[in-house]
Amino acid sequence: xxxVAVALVSVLAVVAVGEMTGAxxxxxxPCTDPAGCPNLVVDSGGAGLRQYVVVEETYExxxxxxxxxSTQAGTRRLMRFTYTTPNLGPGDLIVGAPADHLEWFxxxxxxxxxxxxEYADYRLWTPKGYEAWQALRARxxxxxxxxxxxxxxxxxxxxxxxxxxxxxxxxxxxATSSPDYxxxxxxPGQYFSCRSxxxxxxxxADSYFFTQLDGQWIDVTDVAPGEYVLEAEVxxxxxxxxxxxxxxxxxxxxxxxxHPGKH
Numbered sequence: 001x002x003x004v005a006v007a008l009v010s011v012l013a014v015v016a017v018g019e020m021t022g023a024x025x026x027x028x029x030p031c032t033d034p035a036g037c038p039n040l041v042v043d044s045g046g047a048g049l050r051q052y053v054v055v056e057e058t059y060e061x062x063x064x065x066x067x068x069x070s071t072q073a074g075t076r077r078l079m080r081f082t083y084t085t086p087n088l089g090p091g092d093l094i095v096g097a098p099a100d101h102l103e104w105f106x107x108x109x110x111x112x113x114x115x116x117x118e119y120a121d122y123r124l125w126t127p128k129g130y131e132a133w134q135a136l137r138a139r140x141x142x143x144x145x146x147x148x149x150x151x152x153x154x155x156x157x158x159x160x161x162x163x164x165x166x167x168x169x170x171x172x173x174x175a176t177s178s179p180d181y182x183x184x185x186x187x188p189g190q191y192f193s194c195r196s197x198x199x200x201x202x203x204x205a206d207s208y209f210f211t212q213l214d215g216q217w218i219d220v221t222d223v224a225p226g227e228y229v230l231e232a233e234v235x236x237x238x239x240x241x242x243x244x245x246x247x248x249x250x251x252x253x254x255x256x257x258x259h260p261g262k263h
Contacts, residue, residue, distance in 0.1 A: 029104060029240035032094050037243040038200065039089030040234045042250035047177040049232055049252045051210055052081035054220065063214075064110035070163075070215040078217040079254065083120060083165075085234045086175030086205035088183065089243045092190070095169060095198035104239065106166055111214070113194060115166030121145065121236040122163040124218050129158020130229035130251065141246050145236050160228060161218045164236075168194035171204040178205065225258040 031037035044050060058075045059066050066073050087093060098105045098114035105114040125133060132155045136148055149156040171189030175181045186203025200206055208216050218230070231251040238245060 027238050027241040029093075029095060029101075031091065031241040033091030035092075035202070036090030037241050038087045038091055038093035038202070039243040039247070040085045040087055040093065040200065041178070041247050042232045042234050043084040043086060043178040043205065044250035044252050045178060047173070047205075047207065048082055048084040049230060049250060052079060052230065052252075052254055053210060054079050054255075054257055064108075065214040067110045068108055068215070070217070071219050072221075076219055077221045077223075077256075079124070079220045079230070079256070080210040080217045081230060081232075081254075082208065082210045083122075083216065083232055084173070084178065084205050084207040085120075085200070086178040086181055087200040087202055088175065088178075088181060089202065091243075092202055093169065093200040093240060095191075095240070097196045098194075098198070113168065116169050116198065116239075117166050118164060118237040118239050119167045119169060119234065120165040121233045122161075122165065122218055123159050123231040123233075124161040124220070124223070124254075125229040125231060125251075126158045126160065127227060127229055127253075129155065129160075130231065132158065133231075137249075144238065145233060145249075160223055161220065163215075163218055165215060167206070167208065169198050169200055169206050170194060171199075171201050172207040173205050175203050175205045177207075220256050223256050225256050228254050228256060230254045 042048060055078055056075055057078055059071055059073055061073045065071050095116065104117055106117055107114050136152060136155055140148060170191045174186045176186065183203060189204050190201050191197050191199035210216060229251050231249060233249040235242060235248055
């Protein structure tokens with residue numbers, strides 16, 4: 001049982017700018033669409049990160065969010081936000097059924113289904129920390145984020161909270177909802193089943209709405225009120241092959257309020 005109270009909404013997009021090295025790992029999910037590879041980005045607009053709210057919610061020890069490590073039991077302050085990943089590439093992301101490639105998935109027994117591994121990393125930064133992070137990434141654009149953070153402790157120390165998420169990846173909304181989408185109108189979606197046919201069609205986006213899902217948040221219970229930068233990165237470990245890995249991250253400025261109010 002949980003009680004929901006409150007919050008805050010707003011924000012604008014932050015443009016990346018972007019010191020350390022790290023070798024990219026070989027993607028486990030191959031590019032198999034004859035038309036080309038997918039290119040997923042994170043929507044920072046109204047259908048994505050800009051849509052956020054800070055809330056207080058109470059969780060029991062038996063709630064799946066606690067059992068699976070997304071938060072702790074008790075009353076917690078959570079920054080919920082929408083995570084939408086349009087496929088702007090020439091080809092589909094083709095994943096298929098979890099049962100056929102268990103190495104790509106993790107089973108979550110509390111929720112009773114498989115999550116595609118390492119689909120997203122969420123990071124909450126101080127503004128100066130995010131600026132230093134972007135400078136580091138600009139210097140080493142092809143390095144994995146995890147490698148850069150491990151090798152640059154001074155920068156990593158400015159990351160207030162970091163969360164890793166796995167999801168079911170399917171066609172949820174047309175990618176035309178993203179301000180970055182400049183392609184033709186998308187055709188019919190093809191991937192709609194978490195159990196038997198995961199993927200994201202060209203011109204479509206997977207989307208996780210901020211009010212609906214366990215784990216679709218950063219726990220800010222112990223974060224001091226103030227101004228921060230919320231960053232989300234899709235495919236951070238390059239588990240699946242993409243046409244471009246350099247546009248996988250987006251960020252927006254956010255506020256952690258002193259006293260959340262009624263939303």
